[in-house]
Amino acid sequence: MRALNVSERRTAPPRVGVSTVIFALQPPAGQPVGDAPHDGATLWLPLVRRTRAPFTGRWALPGGPLAWDTSLEESARSTLHEATGLSPRYLEQLYTFGGRDRSATDLRVVTVAYWALIALADRTPMESVENVAWYSVDALPPLAFDHADIVALARRRLRAKATYTGVAVRFLGEEFTLGELRRVHDAVLGRTSDPANFRRRMLASGRVEPTGALRRDGAHRPARCYRFVAEPDAELLTPAPTPAETTERKRRTS
Amino acid sequence: MRALNVSERRTAPPRVGVSTVIFALQPPAGQPVGDAPHDGATLWLPLVRRTRAPFTGRWALPGGPLAWDTSLEESARSTLHEATGLSPRYLEQLYTFGGRDRSATDLRVVTVAYWALIALADRTPMESVENVAWYSVDALPPLAFDHADIVALARRRLRAKATYTGVAVRFLGEEFTLGELRRVHDAVLGRTSDPANFRRRMLASGRVEPTGALRRDGAHRPARCYRFVAEPDAELLTPAPTPAETTERKRRTS
DNA sequence: TCAAAAGTGTTCTACGTACACCCATGG
DNA sequence: CCATGGGTGTACGTAGAACACTTTTGA
Numbered sequence: 001m002r003a004l005n006v007s008e009r010r011t012a013p014p015r016v017g018v019s020t021v022i023f024a025l026q027p028p029a030g031q032p033v034g035d036a037p038h039d040g041a042t043l044w045l046p047l048v049r050r051t052r053a054p055f056t057g058r059w060a061l062p063g064g065p066l067a068w069d070t071s072l073e074e075s076a077r078s079t080l081h082e083a084t085g086l087s088p089r090y091l092e093q094l095y096t097f098g099g100r101d102r103s104a105t106d107l108r109v110v111t112v113a114y115w116a117l118i119a120l121a122d123r124t125p126m127e128s129v130e131n132v133a134w135y136s137v138d139a140l141p142p143l144a145f146d147h148a149d150i151v152a153l154a155r156r157r158l159r160a161k162a163t164y165t166g167v168a169v170r171f172l173g174e175e176f177t178l179g180e181l182r183r184v185h186d187a188v189l190g191r192t193s194d195p196a197n198f199r200r201r202m203l204a205s206g207r208v209e210p211t212g213a214l215r216r217d218g219a220h221r222p223a224r225c226y227r228f229v230a231e232p233d234a235e236l237l238t239p240a241p242t243p244a245e246t247t248e249r250k251r252r253t254s
Numbered sequence: 255m256r257a258l259n260v261s262e263r264r265t266a267p268p269r270v271g272v273s274t275v276i277f278a279l280q281p282p283a284g285q286p287v288g289d290a291p292h293d294g295a296t297l298w299l300p301l302v303r304r305t306r307a308p309f310t311g312r313w314a315l316p317g318g319p320l321a322w323d324t325s326l327e328e329s330a331r332s333t334l335h336e337a338t339g340l341s342p343r344y345l346e347q348l349y350t351f352g353g354r355d356r357s358a359t360d361l362r363v364v365t366v367a368y369w370a371l372i373a374l375a376d377r378t379p380m381e382s383v384e385n386v387a388w389y390s391v392d393a394l395p396p397l398a399f400d401h402a403d404i405v406a407l408a409r410r411r412l413r414a415k416a417t418y419t420g421v422a423v424r425f426l427g428e429e430f431t432l433g434e435l436r437r438v439h440d441a442v443l444g445r446t447s448d449p450a451n452f453r454r455r456m457l458a459s460g461r462v463e464p465t466g467a468l469r470r471d472g473a474h475r476p477a478r479c480y481r482f483v484a485e486p487d488a489e490l491l492t493p494a495p496t497p498a499e500t501t502e503r504k505r506r507t508s
Numbered sequence: 509t510c511a512a513a514a515g516t517g518t519t520c521t522a523c524g525t526a527c528a529c530c531c532a533t534g535g
Numbered sequence: 536c537c538a539t540g541g542g543t544g545t546a547c548g549t550a551g552a553a554c555a556c557t558t559t560t561g562a
Contacts, residue, residue, distance in 0.1 A: 071354050
């Protein structure tokens with residue numbers, strides 16, 4: 001296919017891109033840059049430095065154009081793998097951004113955003129990837145395009161979903177203690193919950209079951225280990241967001 | 255721009271389409287086709303008969319390709335207007351469908367689906383639109399592409415959102431009684447709720463406030479009228495779906 | 509023996525459900 | 536005067552929050 005000239009690009013049909021917000025509890029051995037907040041309870045994500053216009057040199061979400069022979073989810077998985085060397089423990093479509101002027105180029109791009117969780121245990125020896133760096137979500141650099149909005153929406157969605165499903169467990173390995181799980185939940189939701197009540201709620205939910213193993217890791221009683229059990233049905237009851245309202249909060253009347 | 259030949263179309267970058275699932279409580283004066291279920295408590299939506307391959311003659315969701323100078327939401331609104339002559343009382347992005355083979359043509363299309371609610375009161379005198387018919391969601395004809403999946407997902411989303419937000423009120427006019435609102439909720443959720451408890455929950459939620467007006471419409475005590483009040487924050491806490499799955503349930507807990 | 513996290517038990521409250529019952533109206 | 540929905544009152548059950556308390560470990 002012939003390349004398009006400038007005026008053709010401006011009125012050409014919008015192309016499709018896929019970008020992914022990849023959350024982890026800690027940065028891998030790569031080169032983290034943004035300094036972590038002091039309390040340390042923060043999430044991390046990988047960014048890619050752009051090497052082409054527009055926004056050359058800026059950091060952006062891992063992603064790229066959708067190939068003709070690739071599904072949306074496949075595209076998200078493959079860019080995730082390229083950026084981290086890993087497979088996601090959780091992957092879900094987030095929202096599709098299609099504003100007229102978001103591309104800042106002549107060729108308009110509609111971006112289908114995904115969000116993913118990866119587990120600490122999956123931190124296989126990963127050679128640092130070219131042009132990829134990990135940042136704390138609480139100390140992000142300026143991002144290209146509207147990627148800051150995408151990250152903000154992904155954080156909201158993660159928080160929301162963590163409150164009524166067991167997604168947060170995807171940050172952990174196969175086997176975990178309820179203390180670990182509670183700390184993950186607290187990190188994601190930015191609160192601190194009562195260990196006793198958290199334990200009861202978790203067990204009552206039927207989402208975890210004991211493996212029988214014990215784990216001892218400090219000057220205190222060893223903890224029973226649990227494994228995750230498939231969600232009953234949960235994540236089907238999904239709603240949806242209005243990502244435009246990053247500043248606005250409420251409306252509705254007419 | 256030159257038209258593409260067959261082999262070029264097969265490997266060309268995917269194009270973007272926008273389709274909308276438009277829910278109403280009753281069909282307008284147009285030509286409803288699918289017979290309503292006997293109980294009558296069902297939702298309705300407009301479909302468009304395809305006039306071109308593929309799926310010529312089949313019914314499909316209102317929609318079309320995304321123009322270079324139109325945002326996704328604008329596109330959804332305009333096709334909604336074309337199909338119904340109305341503006342939506344509620345409009346929200348649903349999900350983006352991008353499977354490799356869903357288009358059934360050489361040129362691959364990624365469809366951004368929206369869902370919308372329109373109000374009875376908005377049923378302005380609408381001349382019937384060419385090639386548009388209204389069907390009960392419980393008696394849909396065979397649909398083109400994967401549009402049946404899209405409708406199914408939209409129904410799930412509507413139900414889910416109706417259980418924890420006030421969206422259902424968008425089916426009604428500016429002023430309504432709690433009995434009307436309850437019947438709408440029951441129709442959407444497919445259940446029957448206790449009038450007394452529904453009233454209390456609704457009032458306690460702060461989503462409605464009395465207008466002072468009364469409405470009398472039968473051999474019984476007149477009902478107070480209410481108007482909708484902006485949602486507190488609600489819809490920000492949005493999750494997301496796994497459209498592949500068709501089952502559903504209710505759940506929550508943490 | 510002490511600090512710290514695991515784990516159990518108990519109480520209190522909020523909220524939804526079930527259901528009895530009164531109110532106002534048109535026929 | 537009665538059927539019908541609007542509207543109020545009340546009792547019960549369940550789930551989460553608060554918090555006291557016991558258990559088991561490493562140092």
